[in-house]
Amino acid sequence: MENSLPQHTNRQYAGELRELRIRLLKMGGMVERQIADAVNSLVSRNSEQAGEVIARDAAVNQMDVDIDAMCVRLLALRQPAAGDLRFITTALKINYDLERIGDLAVNICERALELNQEPIVKPYIDIPRIAEIAESMVKDSLDAFLRSDCELAEAVITRDDEVDSLNGQIFRELLSYMAEDPEAIGRGTRILFVSKNLERIADHAGNIAEMVVFMVKGKTIRHMDDSKLGERR
Numbered sequence: 643m644e645n646s647l648p649q650h651t652n653r654q655y656a657g658e659l660r661e662l663r664i665r666l667l668k669m670g671g672m673v674e675r676q677i678a679d680a681v682n683s684l685v686s687r688n689s690e691q692a693g694e695v696i697a698r699d700a701a702v703n704q705m706d707v708d709i710d711a712m713c714v715r716l717l718a719l720r721q722p723a724a725g726d727l728r729f730i731t732t733a734l735k736i737n738y739d740l741e742r743i744g745d746l747a748v749n750i751c752e753r754a755l756e757l758n759q760e761p762i763v764k765p766y767i768d769i770p771r772i773a774e775i776a777e778s779m780v781k782d783s784l785d786a787f788l789r790s791d792c793e794l795a796e797a798v799i800t801r802d803d804e805v806d807s808l809n810g811q812i813f814r815e816l817l818s819y820m821a822e823d824p825e826a827i828g829r830g831t832r833i834l835f836v837s838k839n840l841e842r843i844a845d846h847a848g849n850i851a852e853m854v855v856f857m858v859k860g861k862t863i864r865h866m867d868d869s870k871l872g873e874r875r
Contacts (some may be wrong), residue, residue: 650740683751703741713731729857779844
């Protein structure tokens with residue numbers, strides 16, 4: 643990504659763009675940790691870890707505020723054009739998606755705190771699988787941003803179908819458990835919320851990947867069918 647940033651004779655401006663990039667990647671790293679710890683707090687029934695994730699959300703929120711302010715300041719004072727403008731507007735949108743991912747990790751922890759106090763409905767097998775895919779999508783979308791890699795960004799987008807399929811499978815299995823045991827309805831519903839939150843994390847990772855393509859190519863690919871991705875290359 644650093645090599646792809648436009649070269650500026652104004653060193654201060656170039657430094658500000660690098661600082662923005664560094665802040666986004668730092669926030670991305672924290673959000674990745676939030677996802678991993680949130681899911682582990684559920685699978686390992688570690689309520690203390692869930693509480694730590696919830697407490698760290700304040701730091702994620704502060705990063706969101708700081709990055710947003712930096713982007714607005716750059717837009718107002720530097721009046722960027724072309725590649726710089728796409729980079730800064732992309733940063734604004736990535737920042738939003740990362741903050742939302744952080745909120746979804748907190749949602750998972752809130753459900754974990756409740757589920758950890760009750761017997762397990764069924765072994766957590768598919769939840770870690772869907773979490774692993776969602777985490778990898780977040781990581782790869784940020785790597786695509788770092789390297790300005792459209793191919794990697796498009797690969798992230800296509801993996802969303804796998805997440806949707808797993809989420810549907812979890813829904814059908816839990817529905818069956820709840821139909822057989824009405825006492826499991828409350829716990830099953832909470833697990834469904836966890837699965838849905840993971841699906842939404844994957845959606846936000848896809849949003850980041852779409853913005854990478856916009857940043858690099860200047861093309862908007864939102865709402866485009868996956869089968870048409872290759873046509874833009």
